[in-house]
Amino acid sequence: MKSISPNLNIMIRAAEKASKILKRDFGEIENLQVSKKGPKDFVTNSDKKVEKLIIDELLKYKKNYTVISEEKGIIDNPDKENIWIIDPIDGTTNFLHGIPHFCISIALKSYGKIVSGVIFDPIKDELFYAEKDQGAYLNNSRARVSKKKNLEDCLFSSNKESVFNTSLSSRITGSAALDLAYVGVGRFDGYFQNNLNIWDIAAGCLIVEEAGGKLCNFNMKSIKNINIIASSEIIHDKLLKKLDNF
Numbered sequence: 001m002k003s004i005s006p007n008l009n010i011m012i013r014a015a016e017k018a019s020k021i022l023k024r025d026f027g028e029i030e031n032l033q034v035s036k037k038g039p040k041d042f043v044t045n046s047d048k049k050v051e052k053l054i055i056d057e058l059l060k061y062k063k064n065y066t067v068i069s070e071e072k073g074i075i076d077n078p079d080k081e082n083i084w085i086i087d088p089i090d091g092t093t094n095f096l097h098g099i100p101h102f103c104i105s106i107a108l109k110s111y112g113k114i115v116s117g118v119i120f121d122p123i124k125d126e127l128f129y130a131e132k133d134q135g136a137y138l139n140n141s142r143a144r145v146s147k148k149k150n151l152e153d154c155l156f157s158s159n160k161e162s163v164f165n166t167s168l169s170s171r172i173t174g175s176a177a178l179d180l181a182y183v184g185v186g187r188f189d190g191y192f193q194n195n196l197n198i199w200d201i202a203a204g205c206l207i208v209e210e211a212g213g214k215l216c217n218f219n220m221k222s223i224k225n226i227n228i229i230a231s232s233e234i235i236h237d238k239l240l241k242k243l244d245n246f
Contacts, residue, residue, distance in 0.1 A: 091175030107202035117203030180204025190231030
């Protein structure tokens with residue numbers, strides 16, 4: 001692995017440790033699909049277990065940092081300028097139904113800017129990560145956004161049903177964080193979605209930017225109801241025109 005900061009190292013270790021719980025629990029989902037109780041409570045419990053492990057692991061090394069997490073909300077600690085942003089399972093519905101498309105997302109916001117981001121897909125064993133001004137990576141390889149120039153050749157991701165009323169070729173995958181990571185490595189050419197939470201996208205946005213992509217409508221001061229458009233710079237203006245009502 002390339003040389004990384006101590007904070008990013010802590011984040012990666014926390015994600016890898018938590019992924020062991022997710023893999024084990026995901027293996028149980030199939031059995032629970034046919035049980036009378038069903039897997040819903042089990043998945044909520046997984047979410048909380050993974051979140052606790054990640055928070056404990058991060059605060060073990062940086063106990064004064066504030067935390068924003070999907071389940072716990074805001075944990076106020078003395079350092080308000082350094083904030084861990086955590087989504088323990090992004091793609092919970094996929095996880096619930098035994099669909100292997102979900103991830104752990106962890107970001108560090110420092111003095112108003114996202115400076116480190118980690119997205120870990122435990123099933124495919126893919127680690128996407130980035131640091132401010134240091135580039136983006138998938139495992140040990142440098143990540144770059146797509147170089148396609150024509151919208152008709154592109155594949156986009158969104159959660160909006162209205163996307164199907166455009167001529168854009170699109171998918172709804174159920175994981176905002178992984179969608180952004182996929183933009184960062186050029187699997188998707190762009191991503192757009194409304195009403196997101198900061199923990200869904202903080203790490204992914206940094207990965208896109210550090211992979212040479214461009215973001216629009218992303219307000220770092222918000223925690224909820226965030227709108228976002230992400231793509232390569234090459235097609236960004238064309239995409240904005242296509243999504244003028246977005």
